[in-house]
Amino acid sequence: MGSDIDDSPMAYKNIHTVMAAQNDLVEVLAKFEPRIVRMADAKEKPED
Numbered sequence: 001m002g003s004d005i006d007d008s009p010m011a012y013k014n015i016h017t018v019m020a021a022q023n024d025l026v027e028v029l030a031k032f033e034p035r036i037v038r039m040a041d042a043k044e045k046p047e048d
Contacts, residue, residue, distance in 0.1 A: 019028065 019026070
């Protein structure tokens, strides 16, 4: 719904690549797929 200049797509790793690299350390029990992400307004404090 919105973003600010501190929200950069390059800051996130591909979850499938990360999980594949940890295959011998973790067991996937479930998968979560968010339908929508609501970002805080640029001037909004996290505790608001």
